[in-house]
Amino acid sequence: MDFQVILIAVIALAVLGFVLALLLFVVSKRFAVKEDPRIGQVLEVLPGANCGGCGFPGCGGMAAACVKAADVGSLEGLNCPVGGTECMQQVAGILGMEVAAAAPKLAIVRCNGTCEKRPHVLSYDGVMSCRVANSTCMGETLCSYGCLGCGDCVAACQFDALHMNPETGLPEVDAEKCTACGACQKACPRGIMEVRNVSGATKDAFVVTCMNMDKGADAMKICASSCIACKKCQNACGSDAVHVGNNVAYINPEACVLCGACYEACPRGAIASVSIKGVERRDTHNAIPGAAKPAAKALPAGAQAAASAAPVAPAKPAKEWKPIEVKYDAPLMPSQQILLAGPKDISNPVPAAKEITFEAKRTDAPLPPSQLILLGLK
Numbered sequence: 001m002d003f004q005v006i007l008i009a010v011i012a013l014a015v016l017g018f019v020l021a022l023l024l025f026v027v028s029k030r031f032a033v034k035e036d037p038r039i040g041q042v043l044e045v046l047p048g049a050n051c052g053g054c055g056f057p058g059c060g061g062m063a064a065a066c067v068k069a070a071d072v073g074s075l076e077g078l079n080c081p082v083g084g085t086e087c088m089q090q091v092a093g094i095l096g097m098e099v100a101a102a103a104p105k106l107a108i109v110r111c112n113g114t115c116e117k118r119p120h121v122l123s124y125d126g127v128m129s130c131r132v133a134n135s136t137c138m139g140e141t142l143c144s145y146g147c148l149g150c151g152d153c154v155a156a157c158q159f160d161a162l163h164m165n166p167e168t169g170l171p172e173v174d175a176e177k178c179t180a181c182g183a184c185q186k187a188c189p190r191g192i193m194e195v196r197n198v199s200g201a202t203k204d205a206f207v208v209t210c211m212n213m214d215k216g217a218d219a220m221k222i223c224a225s226s227c228i229a230c231k232k233c234q235n236a237c238g239s240d241a242v243h244v245g246n247n248v249a250y251i252n253p254e255a256c257v258l259c260g261a262c263y264e265a266c267p268r269g270a271i272a273s274v275s276i277k278g279v280e281r282r283d284t285h286n287a288i289p290g291a292a293k294p295a296a297k298a299l300p301a302g303a304q305a306a307a308s309a310a311p312v313a314p315a316k317p318a319k320e321w322k323p324i325e326v327k328y329d330a331p332l333m334p335s336q337q338i339l340l341a342g343p344k345d346i347s348n349p350v351p352a353a354k355e356i357t358f359e360a361k362r363t364d365a366p367l368p369p370s371q372l373i374l375l376g377l378k
Helices: 003-030 037-045 058-072 084-095 130-136 152-156 183-187 216-222 232-236 261-265 301-309 334-341 369-374
Strands: 105-109 162-165 170-173 193-197 205-208 242-245 248-251 271-275 278-281 325-327 355-357
Touching (some): 152 162, 183 193, 232 248
Antiparallel strands (some): 271 278
16 A cells, blocks of 8 residues: 555544534634532532422532632522531632521421221232322322322432331431421422421421311311310410411411420310420311220129119100191192192192192101101201
């Protein structure tokens, strides 16, 4: 092969590579995006969880938002739930700003429908996912608002702050580990998980642990600790923090002064006291729907003999129905003629103002509604 041809090809490729490299250099300089060095500094301070609890896509988005907000002159509304107040103070120091201490927050489970209080009537045999179960069925109980118990919120938590309790079938929040990132709130298809403001380092709050919007009578049949919208909590609250809407009560954490009046007034035990120590509820001894009634306690021998010797009150006599006279000013319809006079030839209508006297009747069994209407007793 001719050496001169090879040399020309190599030189041509070298020249082409140089021209393309020069073109890329010019373009990179012309369209370069200059990044504020403060973004990298803020990013080093952030915890790097990339949980999205701040409302931005990862810690990089949060760092860029903080730098942009600092140029405007305020970091208000920006908060890293994982890093907390200490982290935001470091960010503010880098940007030469001041940040107010954010109110502590905690994830709350707004359902107390345990296996004991909310009996299971169905068996779900499908993908163990709350989203799948919510889209395909009502769940294993009769409550279409309560926890499905598949644990999507537990799987979404990156800080090991949520666990399913096998006895109750409900998730439980570890207040010491919870960072209020909101991942569990986004994962729950029924909105049972709520990240809300709590008070102080002990994270005290009063919460209505029920979201059932059915009417009170229906809610009582479904769950023994359901809210029945009786408004006793609303009437007891002196700070206007409790309001009942859509057949369920809700406590506004911004207005609540932690007096506990609603907690004591609730007859269903649907309001819980939450703190760093755990969740406390009042035992109201409500009947469990579908549960068998407890057997009567056996009396002592002496009491049984006294009870058997006690005189038995005579039974009340059956109610005696008195005959009444019904007077009609218009001809009766054929169906009324059959009911009042019995089967007969109805080709000729009954003349007007016919008086029909009912026979005196005494019965020990209750009359059906139709007979009560005819007799004028209903």
